[in-house]
Amino acid sequence: MATSNYIKNVAIFGAGGRSGRPIAESLLATGNHTVTALTRASSTSSLPPGIIKKVVDYSDPTTLVAALRNQDALIITLSVTTHALHPILVAAAAEANVPWILPNEWGLDTANETLVRDIPPLAGNVAQREQIEGLGVSSWIGVSTGFWYEWSLGIAEAFGVDFEKGVVTFFDEGEARISVSTWPQVGRAVARLLSLPVRADDSGEVSLERFRNRLVYVSSFVVAQKDMFESALRVTGTKAEEWKVVHEPSHERYASGLVDFKTGSMLGFGKVLYTRGFFPDRLGDLSAKEINGVLGLEDETARIDEYTAIAIERQKNEPHFWGL
Numbered sequence: 612m613a614t615s616n617y618i619k620n621v622a623i624f625g626a627g628g629r630s631g632r633p634i635a636e637s638l639l640a641t642g643n644h645t646v647t648a649l650t651r652a653s654s655t656s657s658l659p660p661g662i663i664k665k666v667v668d669y670s671d672p673t674t675l676v677a678a679l680r681n682q683d684a685l686i687i688t689l690s691v692t693t694h695a696l697h698p699i700l701v702a703a704a705a706e707a708n709v710p711w712i713l714p715n716e717w718g719l720d721t722a723n724e725t726l727v728r729d730i731p732p733l734a735g736n737v738a739q740r741e742q743i744e745g746l747g748v749s750s751w752i753g754v755s756t757g758f759w760y761e762w763s764l765g766i767a768e769a770f771g772v773d774f775e776k777g778v779v780t781f782f783d784e785g786e787a788r789i790s791v792s793t794w795p796q797v798g799r800a801v802a803r804l805l806s807l808p809v810r811a812d813d814s815g816e817v818s819l820e821r822f823r824n825r826l827v828y829v830s831s832f833v834v835a836q837k838d839m840f841e842s843a844l845r846v847t848g849t850k851a852e853e854w855k856v857v858h859e860p861s862h863e864r865y866a867s868g869l870v871d872f873k874t875g876s877m878l879g880f881g882k883v884l885y886t887r888g889f890f891p892d893r894l895g896d897l898s899a900k901e902i903n904g905v906l907g908l909e910d911e912t913a914r915i916d917e918y919t920a921i922a923i924e925r926q927k928n929e930p931h932f933w934g935l
Contacts, residue, residue, distance in 0.1 A: 616808045616809050616810055617643065617806070617808055617809065618644065618683045618684050618711065618805045618806070618809065618819070619643070619644060619645060619683055620644070620645050620647070620681060620682045620683045620684075621638055621644050621645070621646050621647070621682065621683065621684045621685075621686060621805060622646075622647045622648075622649055622665075622678065622679055622682040622684070622685045622686070622709075623635050623638075623646060623647070623648055623649070623685075623686045623688070624649045624685070624686070624687045624688065624689070624696075624700055625687070625688035625689060626646070626648035626649075626650070626656075626658055626659070626662060626688075627648065627650065627654065627656025627657055627658050628656065628688055628690075629762065629794065630688045630717060630759070630794060630797065631686070631688040632658075632659060632794075633794040633795050633797060633798030634686060634688070634797065634798045634801045634802070635648065635658070635659050635662055635798075636659045636798060637795075637798030637799050637801065637802035638798075638801065638802045638805065639659060639661045639662065640802065641802050641806055643806055644802075644805065644806075645663065646659075646661070646662045646663065647662070647663040647664075647665055647678070647682065648662050648663065648664050648665065649665055649667050649675070649678055649679075650664055650665070650666060650667070651666065651667065651668070651669065652666050652668070665678040669696055669699060672699060672702065672703050672706075675699065675700065675703035675707075676703045676706045676707045677707075679703055679704055679707035679709050680707050680708075682704075682707065682709050683709070683710060683711060684709065684710070684711040684712070684713065684805060685700065685704045685709050685711070685712045685713070685749075686712075686713040686801065687700055687701075687712070687713065687714055687715045688715060688717065689715045691732070691877070691880070694715070694732075694735055697714070697715055697735075697739050698739070698742055701714070701739065701742050701743055701746070701749070702742075702746070704748075704749055705743075705746040705747075705748040705749055708748060709748075709749055710748075710749060710750060711749060711750055711751070711752065711805075711819065712743055712749045712750070712751045712752075713751070713752055713753070713754060713801065714736070714739045714740060714743065714751050714753055715736070715739065716736060716753035716754055716755055716756075716826065717754060717755075717756050717759075717797065718755065718756065718757070718758065719733070719755065719757065719758075719884075719887075719888055719894075719895060720755050720826065720828070720894065720897060720900070721733050721736040721737060721753070721755070721826070722753075722755075722826045723894055725892075725894060726887065726894055729865075729883075729887050730883055730884055730887055731872075732880065732884075736753075740753065740824070744824060750823045750824055751823075751824055752804065752819070752822045752823070752824075752825065752826075752827060753825070753826040753827070754797070754800060754801060754804070754826075754827055754829065755826050755827065755828045755829075755897060755900075756790075756791075756792035756796075756797050756800070756828075756829055756830065757789060757790030757791045757792055757830050757888075757895065757897055758770075758789065758790075758791050758792075758885070758888060758895075759791070759792060759793070759794060759797070760791040760792065760793050760831060760832075760834075760915075760918050760922070761793055761794065761918040761919075761921040761922045761925065762794070762922075762925070763791070763885065763922075764839060764918075764919060764922035764926075765921075765922040765923070765924075765925030765926040765929075766881070766926070767926065768878060768881055768882060768885075769881060769885045770836060770839055770885065771785075771836055772836075772839060772840060772843055773926075774843070774847070774923050774926050774927075775926065775927070776855075777849075777853065777854050777855060778854065778855045778856075778857060779836070779840050779843075779854055779855070779856055779857070780857045780858075780859055781836050781837070781840075781856065781857065781858050781859070782836065782859060782860075782861040782864060782886055782889045783858070783859075783860060783861050783889070783891065784837075784858065785835060785836035785837045785840070785858075786835050786836075786837060787835060787836075787861075787889045787890065787891060787893055787895070788833050788834060788835045788893065788895075788896050789833065789834065789835075789888050789889060789893070789895030789896055790828070790830035790832075790833050790895065790896055790897040790898060790901070791830060791831060791832060791833075791834055792829060792830050792831045793831045793911060793914075793918050796829070796830070796831040796908060796911060797829070799906075799908060800829040800906055800908055803906040803907060803908070804819070804822075804827065804906060805819075807819050817905055827902050828897040828900040828901045828902060829901055829902060829903055829906065829908060830897060830898070830901055830903065831910070831911035831912075831914075831918075832910055832911050832912040832915065833896055833898050834912075834915070836889070838915070839915075839919070840854075842915045842916050842919040843919055843923075845916055845919075846916050846919045846920050846923065847923070861886050861889055861890050861891070862890070864882060864886045865882070865883060865886040865887055865890070867879075867882065868880070868881070868882025868883040868886060869883050
């Protein structure tokens with residue numbers, strides 16, 4: 612572990628993935644961090660130039676411990692199908708004396724008990740944080756980003772916009788506003804967070820200590836389904852009357868998704884997760900809690916069409932893919 616007041620050595624699990632890669636690239640771009648990717652020998656994911664690769668065996672925790680020695684922070688990005696690895700990574704980080712962990716958050720506000728109750732898998736996020744604190748070695752900072760915009764809009768069942776079929780399904784009236792983040796914004800948020808001093812000096816500057824064992828909230832913009840649809844019209848050059856517009860009560864959509872999820876359906880899980888974010892109580896809107904200003908993150912509303920275009924291409928290539 613570094614003895615300076617700044618994070619230097621950062622290990623990332625999932626650095627070659629869609630969410631992990633922008634984080635790794637943003638950290639490297641600061642010039643202040645040495646970034647290490649923990650990867651399996653069989654992994655075919657490409658890694659950003661300049662990153663250190665350490666091959667680990669998930670069935671052999673000693674390889675994880677060895678790879679995490681002298682790391683100042685561990686960032687975990689996992690798909691919904693690989694959450695079982697999270698406690699293994701946390702235990703290895705504790706044994707390696709890693710002082711800071713950014714656990715696998717990157718979504719809705721899992722500090723909100725109502726959301727955790729209504730979206731059962733989110734209880735796992737709470738358990739992850741409790742494990743870190745229980746081991747008594749590492750501190751955690753959870754980064755809550757809202758839904759990833761270009762990822763989620765690229766899934767017809769998530770934000771309700773089916774580009775291939777020309778159908779938009781509004782939950783209720785499509786007017787509930789939620790916080791969303793683009794992948795580059797997530798990368799910038801993490802890089803700027805981990806570039807803060809660990810401890811504040813007498814000037815009262817913002818430090819990591821301020822966020823110890825807390826969730827922090829960031830976003831690119833706050834948006835409603837109707838805003839997404841208007842962006843889609845601009846990007847595709849189509850008119851509203853060329854689309855089929857459907858309205859579905861959010862509570863009914865959520866309930867049907869919950870029934871499907873209980874049978875093991877990942878599509879059901881997706882309907883529960885996304886629809887709950889659009890409920891009229893607007894618990895998906897994180898703007899009142901955001902620290903965008905603290906981290907110097909700009910609002911990306913003016914760039915929404917750019918990311919809508921990315922989502923359209925993504926939907927063409929993998930329209931029903933829920934993993935990471």
